[in-house]
Amino acid sequence: MGIVQIIVVIAILVLLVKPVGTYLYYVFSGETNRSDRVFGGIERGIYKLSGLSRREEMSWKKYALSFLFTNITLVAFGYMVLRLQGSLPLNPNGTGAMEQSLTFNTVISFITNTNLQHYSGETGLSYLSQIVVITMLMFTSAASGFAVAAAFVRGITGRQSLGNFFEDFVKAHTRVFLPAALLMTLVLVALQVPQTLKPTLEVATLEGGTQQIAVGPVASLESIKHLGTNGGGFFGANSAHPFENPSPLTNVIEILAMWTLPASLPYMYGLFARNKRQGWGIFAAMMTLFVLLLSLNYYAEMKGNPQINAMGIDVSQGSMEGKEVRFGAPQSALFTAVTTAATTGSVNNMHDTQTPLGSITPLALMMLNNVFGGKGVGLMNMLMYALLAVFLCGLMVGRTPEFLGRKIEAREMKLVAVAILIHPLIILAPTAAAFLTDLGQGSITNPGYHGLTQVLYEYVSSAANNGSGFEGLADNTVFWNVTTGVVMLLGRYVSIIALLAVAGSLRKKQPVPETIGTFRTDNGLFTGILIGTVLIIGALTFLPVIVLGPIAEHLTLW
Amino acid sequence: MANLNTQPVPRSGISTASYLLSIVRLALIFIVLCGLVYPLVSTGLAQVLMPSQAGGSLLKDSGGKVIGSELIGQQFTDAALFQSRISSIGYKAEASGSNNYGPGNPDMLQRTADAVKEWQAANPQVPLSGLPVDLVTNSGSGLDPHISPEGAMVQVPRVSSLTGIPAAELEALVNEYTEGRDLGIFGEKRVNVLKLNLALMERKGL
Numbered sequence: 083m084g085i086v087q088i089i090v091v092i093a094i095l096v097l098l099v100k101p102v103g104t105y106l107y108y109v110f111s112g113e114t115n116r117s118d119r120v121f122g123g124i125e126r127g128i129y130k131l132s133g134l135s136r137r138e139e140m141s142w143k144k145y146a147l148s149f150l151f152t153n154i155t156l157v158a159f160g161y162m163v164l165r166l167q168g169s170l171p172l173n174p175n176g177t178g179a180m181e182q183s184l185t186f187n188t189v190i191s192f193i194t195n196t197n198l199q200h201y202s203g204e205t206g207l208s209y210l211s212q213i214v215v216i217t218m219l220m221f222t223s224a225a226s227g228f229a230v231a232a233a234f235v236r237g238i239t240g241r242q243s244l245g246n247f248f249e250d251f252v253k254a255h256t257r258v259f260l261p262a263a264l265l266m267t268l269v270l271v272a273l274q275v276p277q278t279l280k281p282t283l284e285v286a287t288l289e290g291g292t293q294q295i296a297v298g299p300v301a302s303l304e305s306i307k308h309l310g311t312n313g314g315g316f317f318g319a320n321s322a323h324p325f326e327n328p329s330p331l332t333n334v335i336e337i338l339a340m341w342t343l344p345a346s347l348p349y350m351y352g353l354f355a356r357n358k359r360q361g362w363g364i365f366a367a368m369m370t371l372f373v374l375l376l377s378l379n380y381y382a383e384m385k386g387n388p389q390i391n392a393m394g395i396d397v398s399q400g401s402m403e404g405k406e407v408r409f410g411a412p413q414s415a416l417f418t419a420v421t422t423a424a425t426t427g428s429v430n431n432m433h434d435t436q437t438p439l440g441s442i443t444p445l446a447l448m449m450l451n452n453v454f455g456g457k458g459v460g461l462m463n464m465l466m467y468a469l470l471a472v473f474l475c476g477l478m479v480g481r482t483p484e485f486l487g488r489k490i491e492a493r494e495m496k497l498v499a500v501a502i503l504i505h506p507l508i509i510l511a512p513t514a515a516a517f518l519t520d521l522g523q524g525s526i527t528n529p530g531y532h533g534l535t536q537v538l539y540e541y542v543s544s545a546a547n548n549g550s551g552f553e554g555l556a557d558n559t560v561f562w563n564v565t566t567g568v569v570m571l572l573g574r575y576v577s578i579i580a581l582l583a584v585a586g587s588l589r590k591k592q593p594v595p596e597t598i599g600t601f602r603t604d605n606g607l608f609t610g611i612l613i614g615t616v617l618i619i620g621a622l623t624f625l626p627v628i629v630l631g632p633i634a635e636h637l638t639l640w
Numbered sequence: 641m642a643n644l645n646t647q648p649v650p651r652s653g654i655s656t657a658s659y660l661l662s663i664v665r666l667a668l669i670f671i672v673l674c675g676l677v678y679p680l681v682s683t684g685l686a687q688v689l690m691p692s693q694a695g696g697s698l699l700k701d702s703g704g705k706v707i708g709s710e711l712i713g714q715q716f717t718d719a720a721l722f723q724s725r726i727s728s729i730g731y732k733a734e735a736s737g738s739n740n741y742g743p744g745n746p747d748m749l750q751r752t753a754d755a756v757k758e759w760q761a762a763n764p765q766v767p768l769s770g771l772p773v774d775l776v777t778n779s780g781s782g783l784d785p786h787i788s789p790e791g792a793m794v795q796v797p798r799v800s801s802l803t804g805i806p807a808a809e810l811e812a813l814v815n816e817y818t819e820g821r822d823l824g825i826f827g828e829k830r831v832n833v834l835k836l837n838l839a840l841m842e843r844k845g846l
Contacts, residue, residue: 087825132665133658151660155667204735218675222667248666255670260678267682268689274711277686277694282734285698287714288707288837289721294734295709297696302682306674319736322780324711325696330827386773387743393756395771399788399828402777403748404738407725407786410828432780434740532742554740639744 084384084412088376091334091416092369098342099365103349109257110232110250111354121256128252139243142586145233146579148247149226153193156222160189160215164207173208174281180206187563192219194574195227195456197307197314197427197549198540198566200558204296204317209279216314217303221263224310224457225254230578231347231458237585238465239354239486240593244585258343259309266305266339273335274328275301300325308339311456313427313549321417321430322406333413333430340426344454347461355486359604364464367612368423371453375443376419382440383411388640404435415440422447425456427549434528434536434552438636441552442628445539448546449624450616451505456547459574462581464612466498468603469584471615473498475601485603487593497584501577506623508569509545513538513627521561527554530638535631540566545573699834702842707834709733713785714834719762720802721837722787722795725774726755729782738778752776765797786830789818803844813839 108115129135140148163170164185168178180188184200191198192215201207207216229250236244271277276297283295300316304326307313313320321327327336348368352361384400391397400411409417414431421428422444433444447453452463473490476483483490516522516537526533539552544566551557557566602608686694699710708714713724715731724731728739741748755776760768772790792814800807817836821827 083821083825087821087827090825128666128669131669133662134666148663151663152667155664156671159667159671202735202737213679214671214675217679218671221674221678222670248662251666255674260673264678264682268685271686271690271694274693274697276696277683278696279683280695283696283698283709285706285708288701288834288841289714289716289718291715293708293712293714294732295696295712296734296736299679299683301686301694302679317736317781319738319781319783323736324713324781324783324785325709328697328711329822331822334822334826389744389749390752390773390777393753394768395756395773395776396769396790397773399773401743402774403741403743403752404778404780406779406781406784407774407788407791407830408784408827413827429780432738432740434742435738435780437743527740528742528745530742530744532744536742552740553737554742635742635744 084380084410087412088380088416091337094338095341095345098338099346099349102342103346103361104353106258106343106346106350107353109253110245110350112245117257121253125252125256128256132248134248137246137249140246142233142237142244142582145230145244145247146582149230149578150575152247152251153223153226156219157189157193160192160219161185163215164188164211167208167211170208170210172210172213172279174279175208177206177208183560183563184558187567189215189219190567190570191549192216192312192314193223194547194570195223195310195312195425195459196544196547196570196574197312198544198551198570199314199549200563202318203315209298212303212316213299217306220303220306220310220312220314221255221259224259224306224312225251227457227459228254228258229458230582231462234462234465234581234585235351235354237582237589238488239351240488240589241354244582244589259306262309263302263306266309266335267301269335270301270304270332273332275304275332276325277301297325304336305339307428308336308426309343311340311344311424311426313421315428321428322432327430330408330413333409333417336428337417337420340424340428341420341454344424344456344460347458348464351461351465357604360486363604363609364461364468364612367609367616368453368464370613371450371616372419372423375446375453376415379418379436379440379443380412380415382437383415385437387437401435401437401440404432406431418444419447421550422548423453423455425451425460425546425548427543429550432553433539433550434554438532438632438639441535442632444550445535445542445628445632446620446624448542448548449509450620451546452616459547459578463577466501466581466584467616467619468612469494469498470502470619471608471612472601472603474615475611479601481599481601484594484600487596488588488591489594493587494584497580501580502619504572504576505545508572509538509541510627512541512565512569516565519561521559525556525559525562527556531631531635535635538627538631541569544569547574699838701838707838710832710835711785713783716833716837720799721840722792722799722833723775724833725784725787726751726776726778727782727784728778731783733783736781736783738780738782741778763794763798765801766794770794785832785834787833789814789829789831792818792831792836799840803840805843813843
């Protein structure tokens with residue numbers, strides 16, 4: 083039954099890819115379509131109110147700057163509210179102001195779509211902060227990611243222009259995230275996720291004690307948390323909390339909510355490229371890598387912890403430390419793989435408690451950072467690897483590499499190299515630095531090789547803008563707040579800006595006619611080469627640290 | 641075709657100031673839409689359409705007294721009741737979470753071994769091989785309301801001997817409170833301990 087339910091969810095996803103991908107194409111291609119009639123009026127109102135009634139085509143630099151300035155404005159607002167939340171309304175539990183370095187970390191975490199949380203929602207945030215900062219940044223960061231991905235796709239497929247950032251940003255909200263989130267909120271409430279502004283409840287328990295039960299506007303956050311691949315939970319326990327994720331059915335809905343949009347982007351890209359096979363080729367590469375890593379986690383978690391298996395009890399459920407009974411190992415494994423592939427970072431089981439081999443899955447998916455990937459960014463990263471794959475093939479046969487009929491030359495490859503190298507750099511360098519100082523080492527809570535993985539995971543998650551954690555790490559200190567804050571910023575903006583520059587430069591090139599000697603990028607061979615490129619680059623960079631962490635731990639346990 | 645000159649700020653007569661002002665206005669619009677209108681409209685709709693679910697799915701006993709939320713687990717200390725899973729936070733639901741012990745963490749292995757020993761002492765009627773692992777491990781949330789059906793069944797002999805209710809009757813009760821997989825395929829079979837104990841206490845009261 084474990085494998086069957088996983089296959090069913092994957093099958094539903096595959097069925098959703100075409101309709102959702104087609105819809106996204108109409109949203110971002112600017113072709114007139116029926117959704118204009120529904121949303122056009124609202125959008126015109128928004129443009130008018132913000133003085134953007136005239137929206138010109140943007141160069142890549144202007145697109146990037148508009149993206150940056152919008153993000154900076156939102157972050158400044160968020161910072162102020164968190165620092166002042168103690169004296170603002172909608173604060174029934176009397177939560178005080180957030181500490182400075184924690185506020186720095188939190189606003190960066192949410193604007194970069196990471197949602198690393200060094201606070202605990204129950205005690206660290208007022209209801210106002212939960213909605214007007216956290217929920218708001220979940221929308222706007224996801225819409226920003228979608229917008230830049232749309233611009234990147236327009237650039238590499240040779241559209242007339244990269245588009246207009248503001249228009250993409252507005253449409254991502256009005257046509258995708260807001261309606262989908264409202265619908266999903268109501269579905270989640272029907273399935274028992276709370277949505278209230280009442281303060282924490284107090285009840286007399288069955289045995290006559292008292293229990294305080296934290297509630298709040300959970301469902302409205304939960305839906306955008308997954309649709310926007312954000313991942314930050316309302317409660318400390320995230321989607322393991324029974325109020326955030328009450329049943330296996332809500333678990334499946336949350337999985338599909340975070341997975342469908344990133345998985346549909348390759349199809350949208352295929353439509354932009356006027357070659358659907360391009361899109362399916364990318365999708366196939368992503369799905370192959372995904373299934374490989376999902377299988378590893380499923381296998382390892384079902385096998386359980388050898389030290390507990392030796393205690394003579396019934397361990398047919400697999401490893402249950404840190405897992406919920408309603409999900410069991412199968413729904414936990416699927417959630418873990420999807421949340422780290424789609425860079426959501428919500429968790430329905432504690433990744434810190436997973437078996438060593440099982441924990442390679444979330445680590446590897448975040449290290450690759452292109453298997454589906456977060457809002458828009460995953461597709462950009464995978465296409466970056468596609469450019470690299472074409473380049474490597476070109477070197478091998480001695481031809482100038484081409485992608486979608488455009489020559490890939492030194493400038494593009496330099497930018498791609500920057501975007502590829504920044505990821506390991508901002509993971510491995512701070513991990514090493516953390517071990518040099520007691521500020522870093524002192525936060526480790528699990529002895530042995532597992533401690534290395536705790537530190538590594540924190541930076542991998544920050545760099546990939548994922549936000550899940552090996553949550554045992556005592557990470558609410560100035561050291562962790564500042565270092566992970568910087569890593570999240572670099573992880574988000576460096577690669578996005580480099581890739582927008584690639585798009586800007588490819589767009590300007592004259593298309594070269596396709597000949598018999600052109601290396602095709604829409605067949606199985608290319609999908610295979612792409613998977614190989616991803617694995618070779620990923621493995622070469624990260625294998626040593628995987629050996630030092632999870633693999634060494636595995637060898638000591640078994 | 642867009643002009644590709646490299647000026648960072650808009651051309652064509654729009655000044656830098658009005659460009660930046662547009663960004664601020666746009667940001668404010670979405671702060672209001674996503675940060676206030678969306679969550680408050682959601683709350684309003686949820687409260688009107690589904691007040692019970694939106695309010696936390698509170699569970700009442702037959703006398704109408706609220707005894708908790710059906711979604712949130714509780715700690716049971718009375719050995720004559722069915723026991724929940726281990727929770728490092730003692731099912732205190734003003735917070736959530738667990739210790740995040742790694743698989744080789746000596747504290748976790750010691751805690752599990754102790755829990756197994758304690759369980760053996762409290763349930764001498766049942767062989768150790770029948771004890772399912774969920775009963776001696778900590779859930780991720782620390783608030784897990786469920787145990788596995790096997791985890792409820794192995795507690796029947798103890799509960800039966802302490803309450804005097806025949807084992808067959810308790811087994812029937814456990815079966816009645818066993819929830820299947822969602823839609824027949826998703827997730828695991830499970831028993832809500834609070835609901836089961838509520839039924840048990842009302843049965844005892846008769």
